Amino acid sequence: MSKTAFRLNVNGQDYEVLVEPRKLLSDVIRDDIGLTGTHVGCEHGVCGACTVLIEGKPQRSCLVFAIQARGQSIRTIEDVADENGDYSTLQQMLHEEHGLQCGFCTPGIVLTMEAFLKSNPDPSEEEIREALSGNLCRCTGYQNIVKAVQKTILRGHEEDKEIASL
Amino acid sequence: MKPSPFTYHDPHSLDEALALLNQYGEEARIIAGGQSLVAMMNLRLAQPDHLIDINNIPVLNGIECQDRLLQIGALTSHQDILQSELVRQSCPILTNAAAHIGHYAIRQRGTIGGSLSHADPAAEWPMIAILLDGEMEIAQLSGEKRTLGARDFIQSIYTTDLAPEEILTKISFPCLEENEGWAFKPFARRRGDYFIVAVAACLTLDQSGRIKRLRLCLGGMEATAIRLDEIEQGSIAHLPDENWIREVAKAACNEGNPVDDHNADVEYRRELVEILVTDALQDAFKGTQRG
Numbered sequence: 001m002s003k004t005a006f007r008l009n010v011n012g013q014d015y016e017v018l019v020e021p022r023k024l025l026s027d028v029i030r031d032d033i034g035l036t037g038t039h040v041g042c043e044h045g046v047c048g049a050c051t052v053l054i055e056g057k058p059q060r061s062c063l064v065f066a067i068q069a070r071g072q073s074i075r076t077i078e079d080v081a082d083e084n085g086d087y088s089t090l091q092q093m094l095h096e097e098h099g100l101q102c103g104f105c106t107p108g109i110v111l112t113m114e115a116f117l118k119s120n121p122d123p124s125e126e127e128i129r130e131a132l133s134g135n136l137c138r139c140t141g142y143q144n145i146v147k148a149v150q151k152t153i154l155r156g157h158e159e160d161k162e163i164a165s166l
Numbered sequence: 167m168k169p170s171p172f173t174y175h176d177p178h179s180l181d182e183a184l185a186l187l188n189q190y191g192e193e194a195r196i197i198a199g200g201q202s203l204v205a206m207m208n209l210r211l212a213q214p215d216h217l218i219d220i221n222n223i224p225v226l227n228g229i230e231c232q233d234r235l236l237q238i239g240a241l242t243s244h245q246d247i248l249q250s251e252l253v254r255q256s257c258p259i260l261t262n263a264a265a266h267i268g269h270y271a272i273r274q275r276g277t278i279g280g281s282l283s284h285a286d287p288a289a290e291w292p293m294i295a296i297l298l299d300g301e302m303e304i305a306q307l308s309g310e311k312r313t314l315g316a317r318d319f320i321q322s323i324y325t326t327d328l329a330p331e332e333i334l335t336k337i338s339f340p341c342l343e344e345n346e347g348w349a350f351k352p353f354a355r356r357r358g359d360y361f362i363v364a365v366a367a368c369l370t371l372d373q374s375g376r377i378k379r380l381r382l383c384l385g386g387m388e389a390t391a392i393r394l395d396e397i398e399q400g401s402i403a404h405l406p407d408e409n410w411i412r413e414v415a416k417a418a419c420n421e422g423n424p425v426d427d428h429n430a431d432v433e434y435r436r437e438l439v440e441i442l443v444t445d446a447l448q449d450a451f452k453g454t455q456r457g
Binding site: 024051133134 | 217271357
């Protein structure tokens with residue numbers, strides 16, 4: 001089948017790719033662009049490991065054809081830590097709370113929860129677990145992931161207070 | 167697995183999309199959110215030769231309410247429906263149903279029109295559309311439109327009345343009445359799964375506290391969700407007391423013609439119906455007492 005050339009914007013950078021229309025966004029991000037932090041688990045939308053942000057919204061990159069994401073901004077796990085490699089608060093808390101073991105599901109969880117906390121900055125534990133329910137983790141039992149998200153929220157509140165007291 | 171090859175089309179207007187559909191007919195599939203279709207393509211359960219992407223047709227997207235009729239564009243995502251204040255105020259059972267669909271990331275991309283056109287017998291939107299007698303607006307190449315009630319639109323498992331050249335463009339739901347009680351009770355083993363059995367109900371009372379209208383719908387008991395017309399009619403002018411709820415739950419669990427499958431056998435499904443109808447009617451009754 002014939003390949004199509006188009007441009008994808010990933011983590012603020014434009015990439016020219018030449019791929020078949022049937023190629024999934026997850027595969028283009030990994031194979032053609034070379035960003036292998038996006039993990040591919042089930043390839044039918046169940047496990048959540050391949051979740052990336054498209055226009056700021058968490059979406060399964062295995063359920064989108066790369067050609068459909070032309071002209072949209074895509075963000076992957078490689079863009080979550082800052083340019084010095086310092087973790088985001090959520091990443092740091094996952095590290096401190098042992099919110100991962102093998103780490104296969106972690107990129108999808110980080111992107112899902114980064115987006116979730118942006119749209120819902122003060123969720124209940126129930127809401128956190130609901131948002132997390134689309135990401136399978138076979139190591140942790142989720143407990144420490146929930147703790148890490150809760151600590152991220154607390155840290156945000158502390159920073160707000162510090163700013164208010166200045 | 168990976169999808170089989172296809173030609174990708176990216177129409178920017180409804181007319182363009184309809185022309186493509188007319189040209190390729192059954193060789194083509196429309197992709198909206200693709201949250202079921204792409205999974206099926208990855209598993210090669212679907213192998214369309216032509217994929218027509220309607221995501222760049224903005225006219226298909228949006229929510230408005232006119233003359234007590236909530237109108238939702240087919241391309242509107244589950245998440246946009248879930249977050250819509252207009253929906254929450256005029257037809258809150260839709261907000262509740264949207265929250266049960268798939269997972270957070272799936273809801274961002276999946277669409278109401280896609281779900282209805284796919285017609286999975288255990289999906290939320292087909293069931294709610296049947297409960298509320300939603301109206302489907304369907305576009306045809308000739309520029310004509312036709313509208314069809316949900317019960318005629320959804321015909322069987324993965325089967326609708328849509329012809330290969332047609333596109334579902336809009337879904338209209340009558341707004342709930344003031345003080346109308348409602349409940350949506352799906353049962354699934356894991357969060358985000360398709361339900362095994364679900365019950366949905368809407369209830370209004372007259373000024374003397376007797377039942378003015380009941381709408382009651384079961385999912386998971388047949389190839390499509392079913393309305394319990396006889397029970398609905400028979401409930402008019404009844405007092406909505408515990409006795410009535412018990413009788414309706416007993417009668418409802420004998421309705422439908424469910425199958426044994428790996429999720430549940432017939433007995434189990436019937437037992438679930440009895441429990442869920444009881445829960446649903448209790449909640450719906452509470453809802454009528456709010457005002």
